[in-house]
Amino acid sequence: MAAVDISPAAALHRRAKYPTPTALVYEGQEFSAADLSRTAVELAAGLAERGLRRGDRIAYLGFNSVTFLHALFAAAHLGAVFVPVNFRLAADEVRHILTDSGAHTVVVEEGHRELVESVLGGIPARRHILIDTDPACPADVAPTATWTPLSELLGPGRPEREPVPLHDDDLGALMYTSGTTGRPKGVMLTHGNLWWNAVNVDSMVDTRSDDVNLAAAPLFHIGGLNALTLRTLLRGGTVVLRRGFDPAQSLDDLVRHRVSTFFAVPAMYAALARTPGFAETDLSALRSAVVAGAPVPPQLIHDYAERGVLLQQAWGLTETAPFATYLPAGLTQEKAGSAGAPMPYTEICIADPVTGARITEADTRGEICVRGPNVTPGYWNNPEATRAAFDDAGWFHTGDIAHRDKDGFYYIVDRLKDMIISGGENVYPAEVERVLAACPGVLEAAVIGVPDPKWGETVQAVLTCAPGTSLTLEEVREFAGRHLARYKLPTRLLLVAQLPRNASGKLAKGELRRLVEADAEPAADAV
Structure with a gap:
């Protein structure tokens, strides 16, 4: 045939x-x-x-x-x-x-x-x-x-x-790719990769042929382009395209155009929620609000749920075109924090990051691996990087650390390379960031590891706060200590007006480190 x-x-x-x-x-x-x-x-x-x-x-x-x-x-x-x-x-x-x-x-x-x-x-x-x-x-x-x-x-x-x-x-x-670990690599995406992502999306997300989709995320990013925009254009719907993201403009677009589908990263949804008038805005047409690209604070999910909007988490990478997992709207609050279950035409497993052996036990952390027709065949003119990313069974090793609960839903913990080792203990920044984001007065939270003469590495928190709020390290540690082990608590704190992000909405860790290096602050006792 x-x-x-x-x-x-x-x-x-x-x-x-x-x-x-x-x-x-x-x-x-x-x-x-x-x-x-x-x-x-x-x-x-x-x-x-x-x-x-x-x-x-x-x-x-x-x-x-x-x-x-x-x-x-x-x-x-x-x-x-x-x-x-x-x-x-x-x-x-x-x-x-x-x-x-x-x-x-x-x-x-x-x-x-x-x-x-x-x-x-x-x-x-x-x-x-x-x-x-x-x-x-x-x-x-x-x-x-x-x-x-x-x-x-x-x-x-x-x-x-x-x-x-x-x-x-x-x-x-x-x-x-963004090149956070060196020169950017060219991810090869075939027409099959792009097409199968659309099949996955239409199989799981409530998308329809007459959707109105707001495209405000950068189209050079796979999420902005292939999460919903292309499939809307090709299936018969309307795309409202903005040159860039402006929270007030996007909030107006959602109402004026009766937008039914919207993809954005968490920072964009957070900015919308802080826009004057958000609490009174009619968002009843917004049926499929998909969020991905970075860890999603549970508080953000709850804030939107109170407005009648169920944020639907998804997870993936440029290499998966983009989605590999998805959390249906009906489970938004029951499974808050989960990136969902595998897409219908995508396989997921968790592997030991050292041995590569598959982990079958629930609630055990390992590297999340993906296989399926939406997964890139490799990196352009870079056979070494391709060989390093794929094992002999065809699994793409993502570099993300995750665990799976007993119901088969996945939780992304952090990037393997971002893991902090403090006194021999593994600390995952995303886990700490989720707790800090719930601290009263905190708008956004970022965590990185910084050198420490006693523990090897220690936890540095960088926060943005609501106007009129000025938190101390002791206050942050007291709040976080109710939810985290002591070795995971920040020992250094930097308050900034805005977290540095790249065009995809992800934290710019290099710029974040430069901000931290410019700030000299003694560490708290991390014992």
């Missing part, structure tokens, strides 16, 4: 043939599926004229926009590989990604043009496209001969071709 074509470009083309609701709302403009498909086809033809071929990489650097989606669908139309680049990266990091991916074409918003120009001499890209078609990011400066305006690639009259058929093993995207 012939392989099934799962090209997103072909799916968008099919949707365009039928009367469906508005496909995209972006910066005051509305786009039908036919509008999106037509522009993507024109862009594909223009890119093909400039040499982009099947298997070539096309990189995109800019904020969330309709042009991001045009470029993604145009790449799929040609069978090219889409490489979304984190818009917060420095020039050296961008150079690495463009060089490592071997990008043939780079599509850039005006606000990032100078950064890319600074690295052009050291990257292989042969085509440099400057976006001049989006009023939300106008090209203010006349481009040099180096740049081709995007508008020159659009318009009718070019030979049109049908979308290239794409199957499970065809490479769809390279998404670079």
Whole structure:
């Protein structure tokens, strides 16, 4: 039997043939599926004229926009590989990604043009496209001969071709990890990986063909792109797309557009909950509020439940496209803190991080491992990293520490590399952070290990507090001591106005450490 074509470009083309609701709302403009498909086809033809071929990489650097989606669908139309680049990266990091991916074409918003120009001499890209078609990011400066305006690639009259058929093993995207342990690695995501995640989501989450989805998380992040956004566009719903996340704007969008599905990281949900008017806002249309990307404080779950919104936790990584587990809405409070059970078409196990042996006992911690059609085949041009991540049985070792309860639900404890060893005892920062986040007056909590001459490492807490609140280390230890063993208690405390986060909403541990190093504070007795 012939392989099934799962090209997103072909799916968008099919949707365009039928009367469906508005496909995209972006910066005051509305786009039908036919509008999106037509522009993507024109862009594909223009890119093909400039040499982009099947298997070539096309990189995109800019904020969330309709042009991001045009470029993604145009790449799929040609069978090219889409490489979304984190818009917060420095020039050296961008150079690495463009060089490592071997990008043939780079599509850039005006606000990032100078950064890319600074690295052009050291990257292989042969085509440099400057976006001049989006009023939300106008090209203010006349481009040099180096740049081709995007508008020159659009318009009718070019030979049109049908979308290239794409199957499970065809490479769809390279998404670079944050690089917290070194240079970012290019996660290879096949069209099968992306497609099977949508099957998992639609099998477990209450999604419907006429959903209205708010996309405010960065699209260069797998959660922002493939948790709900792509499946909504391709299945017949409406995506309300924002260039970035603004809590007040998002709260207004949820009400005005009657948003039914929303993916966000915990920090985004927390910011929404602190927005004036949140307590009175009508959120009755919000049926599937999915939260992932970082540990979810139980207090956040309870705060939303009081508003009638059941936050549905999920867990995964870029390498799992993104979801591997999911907690249904009906268990939100009963299993608060759990990342859920395995997705229907994904296998999960827990392994001893030292021996690799599978752990079958309930409530025993180990490294969580994933296997299934949504899991990456490996890292681009990095066979060593691929071999290190996969065992002989095909299990992907995530580096996350978890345990499974007697009912089969998983609880993510922390990253293996973030574990603190204090006096020979293992301390998991996420466990401590969950307790500290419940301390009266605390808005957000972060915990890292810092060197200690007596214990090897000790626990450093970094907190943000509500206006008018100023906690002492003794107060924090007294509260946390009701819930944690003494060796897990913070021995150092730093209060900050805001926790440093990357564009994906995750704690920027490197920047956090720099803040801590700049703060000199004697440690409390950790015995």
